[in-house]
Amino acid sequence: MGVLVCCDCFFYRKSKTKPNGKKPPAEEKKQYLEAEFTKVRVVDFDLKELVVLPREIDLNEWLASNTTTFFNLINLQYSTISEFCTGDTCQAMTACNTIYYWYDERGKKTKCTAPQYVDFVMSLVQKLVTDEDIFPTKYGKEFPNSFESLVKKICRYLFHVLAHLYWAHFKETVALDLQGHLNTLYAHFIVFVREFNLVDPKETCIMDDLSEILCAPAPPAPAAPSSPAPSPSSHNHVTER
Numbered sequence: 001m002g003v004l005v006c007c008d009c010f011f012y013r014k015s016k017t018k019p020n021g022k023k024p025p026a027e028e029k030k031q032y033l034e035a036e037f038t039k040v041r042v043v044d045f046d047l048k049e050l051v052v053l054p055r056e057i058d059l060n061e062w063l064a065s066n067t068t069t070f071f072n073l074i075n076l077q078y079s080t081i082s083e084f085c086t087g088d089t090c091q092a093m094t095a096c097n098t099i100y101y102w103y104d105e106r107g108k109k110t111k112c113t114a115p116q117y118v119d120f121v122m123s124l125v126q127k128l129v130t131d132e133d134i135f136p137t138k139y140g141k142e143f144p145n146s147f148e149s150l151v152k153k154i155c156r157y158l159f160h161v162l163a164h165l166y167w168a169h170f171k172e173t174v175a176l177d178l179q180g181h182l183n184t185l186y187a188h189f190i191v192f193v194r195e196f197n198l199v200d201p202k203e204t205c206i207m208d209d210l211s212e213i214l215c216a217p218a219p220p221a222p223a224a225p226s227s228p229a230p231s232p233s234s235h236n237h238v239t240e241r
């Protein structure tokens with residue numbers, strides 16, 4: 001199939017020559033786009049139906065409940081390969097041609113390893129979803145005005161973790177036979193954030209090739225055409241976020 005090889009960014013080329021003899025953490029090609037793997041799911045029903053706001057349920061309650069669930073599931077999925085995501089194997093938080101930098105509470109940009117970045121994400125999200133003033137669980141307690149923007153922030157960070165799982169740890173996920181869970185979790189998450197416009201498409205576009213396959217209503221034929229080629233400007237350079 002038409003695999004887009006636009007992501008052999010310098011980071012991995014450089015890491016290949018590392019003296020410790022370890023293999024680079026990512027595949028040369030996007031193994032996760034191969035039909036053999038994309039067809040593996042743990043559910044086969046329409047995810048769109050699952051994410052639509054049910055009648056009689058408050059929008060914020062729905063966002064809160066789903067966001068908390070995605071946080072727990074993505075944390076769990078990452079934990080299955082976390083022993084392979086180390087400061088050596090993943091010296092930066094990468095996904096395709098993007099390196100994510102962490103911005104601390106004062107907005108200071110920090111370059112960190114992937115496990116550090118994931119730890120920052122999980123700690124921050126844990127703090128937010130257990131804060132009774134932000135994710136209220138008691139009857140009658142109001143959501144804050146900043147609720148939607150915080151949910152968006154959480155979803156953006158969770159997307160980074162999912163993208164890193166595919167980009168750097170898909171092989172290990174397959175070795176553990178957990179690709180069906182990852183595919184289902186990813187597709188459910190993408191359909192959800194699209195439904196409520198929670199993550200900027202400019203953020204998720206690096207994974208559009210996979211999203212189009214996994215979020216398609218019916219399983220794609222093996223020879224399905226690939227998504228359109230990215231613009232020339234997206235080739236061979238590393239984006240910083």
Ligand SMILES: [Zn+2]
Pocket residue numbers: 025084085086089090114115164168169
């Ligand atoms: Zn990693």
